[in-house]
Amino acid sequence: MDRIPILQIGDMLLVSIQVDLQDHTALALQDDLSNRIVETGAKGVLIDISALEIVDSFIGRMISTTAAVSRVLDAETVVVGMQPAVAITLVELGLTLTGVRTALDVDRGIRLLRRTLDEPIGRGDATFDERLTE
């Protein structure tokens, strides 16, 4: 069975989907990622979908579920590189990936994760003004 490789870089996991995803491959990736988060204690997950030519409701659900599961396992997920035509189609299909954080490319995704992970615990809800004065 095809499996998507998951690379560990420090406290992040990087997944780059480079094949046309079969449903069972997408489900296997969801399982593998959850297991790797627990094994490695990773705090961030970056999923690069720049090579995906479509995201249908099945793949969209896999992405949403992966983000939700990783949050429960104390890791943040950022999805990067969605092609514009894919984004337009996804929204028209009726999927908005609510709760999934996105960035335009891997570089921005890593910076977004870094900022999130470096934020001191418990200050996530602090207002902008409070952060400035601390």
Place this chain on the structure above:
Amino acid sequence: MSASPNDAPSVVPVKADSDVVRVRQCVRDVAVAARLSLVDQTKLVTAASELARNTLLYGGGGEATIRVVERGAVTGVEVVFADDGPGIADVDRALTDGWTSGSGLGLGLSGAKRLVDEFDLKTSPGAGTTVTIVKWKR
């Protein structure tokens, strides 16, 4: 590479998970040959992916027929999904966003319909389901 309605239609069996990917690839090839825009290609391929999965999961397998069609001066791509499955008892409900008889999101039929220019569903209980979609070149 160009495409015309005289080209032989491509028939892709939909019997397994991997066939859904084959349908996507074949629809993409024909949509590119028919010179649909990238966004229209993506919408058609995504709709085809939803419907191929329905054919597999709910229709018990079937086939997809992909061809170039013409109406007047306009070219388009037509995909027909046919299965001999149990059919759909309540078509209105099946076309409602969020309704599903299985474990999906309930966006397959309704979402696919939104992504294409023409959508025709023929079904009756016990007599299988045929869904025809067309995306016209703009």
